[in-house]
């Protein structure tokens with residue numbers, strides 16, 4: 239039995255507004271056994287329980303990236319490069335990606351489309367303790383039309399019978415969620431554009447019905463307003479991108495926009511805007527003013543009770559696995575309160591993934607998925623870049639490059655990952671006993 243206490247200036251259990259000053263978390267056998275004020279937790283613990291203090295730091299739930307593609311190489315010119323690697327190469331690369339996610343404090347990811355169900359192999363290897371990484375949920379090959387978006391991942395299906403068969407094949411392969419590519423995407427060379435429909439209303443409904451039969455939720459890649467509506471009607475659980483797109487941008491009539499936002503809020507579906515470092519790059523190129531329509535749509539959704547969740551689309555060209563915080567900071571730039579952004583990264587994200595009873599919060603009985611960061615992220619999300627220790631289902635992971643001090647902003651290739659494990663660890667961290 240492994241038991242340890244971690245304490246810090248602040249413990250954030252997860253829900254906005256909740257905070258424990260001078261708090262502590264007691265972890266036993268991978269599960270949170272106790273939390274509260276430091277003195278109380280220490281008094282309730284067995285005498286001699288190892289206790290590590292983190293002055294000036296905050297303990298909060300591990301971050302959740304609800305939208306990644308572990309098998310894609312973010313450095314590749316085209317996502318199609320994934321089709322050329324063999325399974326062994328891909329799995330090794332995916333293990334590296336999982337490690338990078340864990341380094342930046344991401345303890346749960348949902349892989350929304352990869353080649354075959356290699357992500358399922360990785361999921362099982364991490365769960366068994368063979369590899370460091372976040373908990374993985376996987377969609378396997380995303381379902382698309384012949385020649386449609388991500389066709390090269392192996393999930394082509396046309397018409398209702400083939401769609402049903404594709405869903406069943408994925409379920410047989412052991413996926414956790416079904417991913418539907420309802421619209422096209424610029425990521426697939428020569429494929430339909432983002433505002434073009436790929437799947438009909440009936441095909442979406444058939445896929446959702448088939449997934450439901452096996453108790454699995456559906457995530458839908460939707461950019462156009464009509465695709466969003468059709469997915470909600472069918473009972474999709476999470477709307478990916480959800481950018482209200484048209485050929486000219488997110489410019490549907492304000493009245494139609496308001497009505498659609500109300501429909502999303504009433505449906506209970508979750509929305510992942512898939513914001514990442516690319517938002518910052520686009521803003522630098524075209525000016526933040528041009529980003530306003532997208533930011534407005536998100537802020538309006540937040541204000542109208544739509545459950546927004548954080549996800550980066552990491553793995554797609556130009557979106558590295560280690561820049562989670564860059565996407566989250568755009569929630570705040572859109573006018574969403576910082577604590578609400580943190581909920582989108584933890585509590586609400588876990589709920590969206592059906593993991594509310596396992597992770598996303600710090601509470602007795604939940605898995606010990608937590609991070610220690612230098613500073614208070616309620617004041618500035620940037621401190622999330624200085625992750626000192628990660629616990630993933632209770633397993634301790636010291637991030638590569640930790641202890642280097644908070645970084646003002648992310649760099650594409652640089653600080654994270656350059657340092658061997660253990661280097662620079664502990665600077666500024668008081669250690670009473672090893673965690």
Ligand SMILES: [Zn+2]
Pocket residue numbers: 305306307350551
């Ligand atoms: Zn994606």
